Amino acid sequence: MIARTNMITRLFTFAAMLVGIGQVGAQNLVALPKAALKQSDTPEKIELGKKLYFDPRLSATGTVSCNSCHNLMEGGDDGRATSMGVNGLTGPRNAPTVWNAVFQASQFWDGRAVTLEEQAKGPMVADVEMGMLGHDQVISRIKDIAGYTNDFQIAFKNDDAVTIENAVEAIAAFERTLITPNSALDRYLDGDEHAMSETQIRGMELFESIGCTECHSGPALNGWDIGSDAEFVEFPRFDTSPFVQAYDLATDLGRSQATGDNTDDHLFKTPTLRNVTLTAPYLHNGRVSSLAETCRLMASTQLDVELTDREADDLTSFMSALEGEFPEMTFPRLPSRSGESVIQAKVGSAINDQS
Amino acid sequence: MIARTNMITRLFTFAAMLVGIGQVGAQNLVALPKAALKQSDTPEKIELGKKLYFDPRLSATGTVSCNSCHNLMEGGDDGRATSMGVNGLTGPRNAPTVWNAVFQASQFWDGRAVTLEEQAKGPMVADVEMGMLGHDQVISRIKDIAGYTNDFQIAFKNDDAVTIENAVEAIAAFERTLITPNSALDRYLDGDEHAMSETQIRGMELFESIGCTECHSGPALNGWDIGSDAEFVEFPRFDTSPFVQAYDLATDLGRSQATGDNTDDHLFKTPTLRNVTLTAPYLHNGRVSSLAETCRLMASTQLDVELTDREADDLTSFMSALEGEFPEMTFPRLPSRSGESVIQAKVGSAINDQS
Numbered sequence: 245m246i247a248r249t250n251m252i253t254r255l256f257t258f259a260a261m262l263v264g265i266g267q268v269g270a271q272n273l274v275a276l277p278k279a280a281l282k283q284s285d286t287p288e289k290i291e292l293g294k295k296l297y298f299d300p301r302l303s304a305t306g307t308v309s310c311n312s313c314h315n316l317m318e319g320g321d322d323g324r325a326t327s328m329g330v331n332g333l334t335g336p337r338n339a340p341t342v343w344n345a346v347f348q349a350s351q352f353w354d355g356r357a358v359t360l361e362e363q364a365k366g367p368m369v370a371d372v373e374m375g376m377l378g379h380d381q382v383i384s385r386i387k388d389i390a391g392y393t394n395d396f397q398i399a400f401k402n403d404d405a406v407t408i409e410n411a412v413e414a415i416a417a418f419e420r421t422l423i424t425p426n427s428a429l430d431r432y433l434d435g436d437e438h439a440m441s442e443t444q445i446r447g448m449e450l451f452e453s454i455g456c457t458e459c460h461s462g463p464a465l466n467g468w469d470i471g472s473d474a475e476f477v478e479f480p481r482f483d484t485s486p487f488v489q490a491y492d493l494a495t496d497l498g499r500s501q502a503t504g505d506n507t508d509d510h511l512f513k514t515p516t517l518r519n520v521t522l523t524a525p526y527l528h529n530g531r532v533s534s535l536a537e538t539c540r541l542m543a544s545t546q547l548d549v550e551l552t553d554r555e556a557d558d559l560t561s562f563m564s565a566l567e568g569e570f571p572e573m574t575f576p577r578l579p580s581r582s583g584e585s586v587i588q589a590k591v592g593s594a595i596n597d598q599s
Numbered sequence: 600m601i602a603r604t605n606m607i608t609r610l611f612t613f614a615a616m617l618v619g620i621g622q623v624g625a626q627n628l629v630a631l632p633k634a635a636l637k638q639s640d641t642p643e644k645i646e647l648g649k650k651l652y653f654d655p656r657l658s659a660t661g662t663v664s665c666n667s668c669h670n671l672m673e674g675g676d677d678g679r680a681t682s683m684g685v686n687g688l689t690g691p692r693n694a695p696t697v698w699n700a701v702f703q704a705s706q707f708w709d710g711r712a713v714t715l716e717e718q719a720k721g722p723m724v725a726d727v728e729m730g731m732l733g734h735d736q737v738i739s740r741i742k743d744i745a746g747y748t749n750d751f752q753i754a755f756k757n758d759d760a761v762t763i764e765n766a767v768e769a770i771a772a773f774e775r776t777l778i779t780p781n782s783a784l785d786r787y788l789d790g791d792e793h794a795m796s797e798t799q800i801r802g803m804e805l806f807e808s809i810g811c812t813e814c815h816s817g818p819a820l821n822g823w824d825i826g827s828d829a830e831f832v833e834f835p836r837f838d839t840s841p842f843v844q845a846y847d848l849a850t851d852l853g854r855s856q857a858t859g860d861n862t863d864d865h866l867f868k869t870p871t872l873r874n875v876t877l878t879a880p881y882l883h884n885g886r887v888s889s890l891a892e893t894c895r896l897m898a899s900t901q902l903d904v905e906l907t908d909r910e911a912d913d914l915t916s917f918m919s920a921l922e923g924e925f926p927e928m929t930f931p932r933l934p935s936r937s938g939e940s941v942i943q944a945k946v947g948s949a950i951n952d953q954s
Binding site: 299301305307316317328330331521570573574580582 | 600610652655656661662667670671672673674678679683685686687806826876877879925927928929930931932933935936
């Protein structure tokens with residue numbers, strides 16, 4: 245694993261040279277881009293994706309939307325240790341934030357989806373999340389909602405446009421708008437040396453000097469080499485750390501559960517640290533409520549460093565410099581199941597049917 | 600009950616004379632007001648109320664907000680027969696719309712809350728809805744969320760402002776903004792004779808001539824005499840109607856379950872018909888999916904009238920003229936539980952505690 249994380253450092257250093265980072269004390273950090281759209285992400289696709297993202301009717305019970313566990317009014321997560329899906333069922337891992345997910349090399353804690361599109365397919369049909377029986381049922385549900393067919397036709401310029409591939413493309417297009425630039429760190433990196441407090445700068449210097457940036461680098465502080473295995477790191481790495489037992493860190497085998505390859509045991513995707521102050525509780529199992537405690541835990545298990553209270557506070561303060569600007573968003577109007585479709589359709593009467 | 604509904608008609612006729620309704624064929628209908636705020640509803644209270652309305656952390660599991668069952672991106676309801684609250688539990692009745700609820704004389708199907716403020720207290724502590732153990736727990740939860748205390752202090756100009764009374768006052772202030780004026784009917788009543796189609800006008804005339812307006816009158820088409828018992832009607836009234844058994848209409852005793860007075864058996868609040876095309880399924884038990892079928896059912900059980908298919912279609916078409924304009928709304932940013940509070944607080948470490 246050390247080889248893999250060193251590879252990140254090398255790649256990062258190379259990339260950092262290319263973009264010419266110069267701010268003192270921030271050698272391994274870069275500002276978040278202010279846009280992440282693909283050329284094919286039209287306003288119509290984004291708006292459709294927003295509707296689908298917020299529509300609880302894409303779940304078996306009609307109660308769980310993407311936003312239920314990845315709440316855009318909060319940190320893009322749900323504030324729970326593990327998420328609660330349909331019928332009160334809970335999953336095994338903590339919901340990662342959707343904010344800046346476009347800058348992740350892969351999605352899910354085990355990285356089993358490489359793209360946002362592939363990720364979006366998962367929860368719809370996971371029995372403890374949205375609980376649909378299959379993507380055919382999802383599409384059938386969408387087709388039952390008058391208004392969506394038209395939205396799909398306009399977004400994809402195709403009469404037969406209501407497909408799962410188009411649905412997740414629209415959701416991903418919307419998710420590519422979910423970025424939070426202009427954090428204190430970003431403004432600092434852009435040259436405003438007063439953007440961060442002294443404590444935050446001290447925390448940033450510590451973050452670099454003890455080696456956090458070996459993994460938490462790049463614009464989202466989640467590993468730089470997007471698209472490769474390099475984003476995955478062994479966790480816990482120093483398994484004699486007392487935190488391992490205290491927070492049950494060795495039970496979940498991580499990536500190997502997705503790949504079936506036991507050389508992937510205990511590998512986890514490096515999560516973004518953007519807005520991490522807003523996404524308690526922490527870790528893949530959501531067992532740690534305090535961010536300072538999480539900093540101690542990560543230093544101990546990954547770097548074999550025991551932090552003082554002041555160092556943990558400084559690091560936590562630096563994390564607060566990673567809170568970005570959240571775009572102002574308007575609510576979508578979700579198309580109705582009834583409305584015109586009921587009005588126009590010849591609706592049978594239970595009474596008439598009986599007579 | 601006939602006496603009560605006749606009283607509505609009389610009161611309505613009097614009120615209609617006062618406001619000088621003149622459009623031909625709309626003797627018993629009035630336009631929806633374009634504002635409903637109280638003088639004490641400041642922008643700060645409204646914004647705080649919006650946050651609370653959308654905050655799932657006010658539920659036991661952190662998964663159910665007011666908006667879960669009264670979804671403002673849809674018809675202000677949840678599209679389910681009966682709502683699903685925490686842990687997958689379901690309640691006994693269909694969620695009424697929150698849109699234009701300010702124009703209801705009382706809230707809940709049995710009218711057990713007279714004000715929006717009183718209504719807002721209920722679901723938080725109902726075990727099948729938001730499931731909190733009591734309002735003390737709600738307030739304790741709100742106080743745990745950094746940011747809310749400041750919001751309450753600003754909205755209520757008081758240091759010790761985080762109280763349940765203030766919380767529901769803020770929610771009610773927000774709900775008083777949830778109105779949908781300028782429907783086709785409203786524009787028609789304001790003098791635009793082309794605002795409604797011929798079918799809609801025919802449906803409106805039928806709506807008045809067969810007696811629907813005996814109960815469905817006033818700006819929200821839900822009874823006129825706001826604040827009195829007159830809004831409650833017997834349902835089903837003609838209990839030999841075949842619809843009664845087909846849709847299990849006689850089981851729920853309605854208002855008497857709230858008052859404990861068996862003279863209130865089978866009384867229900869007259870619901871608003873504004874945006875009714877968007878709030879399927881219908882009735883207190885959510886048993887009817889089709890609006891045309893609901894029109895047949897109501898005519899049969901309440902007026903002893905059997906509608907033809909064309910009449911049911913005309914009435915349904917008139918209902919589509921009741922879809923109003925939904926205000927464009929921006930998402931609130933919900934205050935974080937962690938953030939500064941974690942950063943500033945001295946956080947104990949599980950490891951330090953053990954040593």
